[in-house]
Amino acid sequence: MFKVIEKCPLCGSKKWSKIIKNNKNIYSFFLAKILNLNEHYILNNLKNFQCSNCTLIYKKKWPLRKYIKKIYSDHQPNHPGGLNTLKKNFGKKKLISLINKYKDFAYNKNYELCEKSKREIIKILNSTENSSKNFIKIKNYFIEKLNSDNIDYVNKNYLIISNMIKKPKIYSQFSGFRSNEISEYLRSTIKLKNINSYAEIGCPLWGNYDYFKKSWIKRYFIKINEVNFWKVDRKKKENCIKYLQKDIKVASNLNKIDFVGIYNFIDHLENPLRLFSNVFKDINYYGLICEDYNLSKKIDCQHFSSWNYKSLSFLSKKIGFKIADKPLRLGNSIYKYYILKKNDK
Numbered sequence: 001m002f003k004v005i006e007k008c009p010l011c012g013s014k015k016w017s018k019i020i021k022n023n024k025n026i027y028s029f030f031l032a033k034i035l036n037l038n039e040h041y042i043l044n045n046l047k048n049f050q051c052s053n054c055t056l057i058y059k060k061k062w063p064l065r066k067y068i069k070k071i072y073s074d075h076q077p078n079h080p081g082g083l084n085t086l087k088k089n090f091g092k093k094k095l096i097s098l099i100n101k102y103k104d105f106a107y108n109k110n111y112e113l114c115e116k117s118k119r120e121i122i123k124i125l126n127s128t129e130n131s132s133k134n135f136i137k138i139k140n141y142f143i144e145k146l147n148s149d150n151i152d153y154v155n156k157n158y159l160i161i162s163n164m165i166k167k168p169k170i171y172s173q174f175s176g177f178r179s180n181e182i183s184e185y186l187r188s189t190i191k192l193k194n195i196n197s198y199a200e201i202g203c204p205l206w207g208n209y210d211y212f213k214k215s216w217i218k219r220y221f222i223k224i225n226e227v228n229f230w231k232v233d234r235k236k237k238e239n240c241i242k243y244l245q246k247d248i249k250v251a252s253n254l255n256k257i258d259f260v261g262i263y264n265f266i267d268h269l270e271n272p273l274r275l276f277s278n279v280f281k282d283i284n285y286y287g288l289i290c291e292d293y294n295l296s297k298k299i300d301c302q303h304f305s306s307w308n309y310k311s312l313s314f315l316s317k318k319i320g321f322k323i324a325d326k327p328l329r330l331g332n333s334i335y336k337y338y339i340l341k342k343n344d345k
């Protein structure tokens, strides 16, 4: 079921210093179903280890390729984090439709879909930008009642709470990775005039294409076949690629690109170094967004690795780059933005 990873995928050292446990989430739930094993047993196998040499956190056991494939083909074929950045998936209307679905599923005793709509409702509520004490109190109480399936309470109160939903929190799943703060950071670190091409890899929807929308910049999306990630496929019913801006070209491999944005992607890769040697050839800058364990205090079981300043410095050195500036913590989120600059730039 699992393969064993003997040494650090970044530096090759076999020494490790710390073990970090995983929490249950939807992916441990899927894996339990696919492997027909107890969820705790799976989480225990997917524990995280920190390399004593380069500080990369990685998993020493990892599900075989065919099982990972199943997650992204059968169980979670659509990328919620990408599609949720579309306006139609957030707001009062969306919440009301989810509540109605929840009530139907609860009434028909469809446990799995009932739990799914609950998770989606809670995700919207927790991603709502509204810091008033009143909202937070009402929201927390509503979530508590929803979690205990108090349908009467939900029925009487969902309109009140849905009227309080205006816009999503910055850097929440419904906003993606674009903000004035990121634009400001890019402006202070790189000269846009020197950028003639910009590409992103991973999800076509949650990145920062708009900042690079200039008449002299060609924009691309790099499509690769990564097993531990959502598939990019125009033939699928709901797929992020269908909403990519029309003038952004899709390519599978590009020789020269000035700036590549890699947002929340390298933590999915079993062999991160291969990305930098096989897919990318002549790049001047990388913009990387990584979840920071010291901020999040968690590592999700579907993420193969977790990166910090030290491991990213190690990676930079190995590929002939250096970290350009102090990384930017995105708002008060769990993410940091790093710019890697080619050594001769």
Ligand SMILES: [Zn+2]
Residues within 6 Å of the ligand: 008, 009, 010, 011, 012, 013, 051, 052, 053, 054, 055, 056
């Ligand atoms: Zn290492």
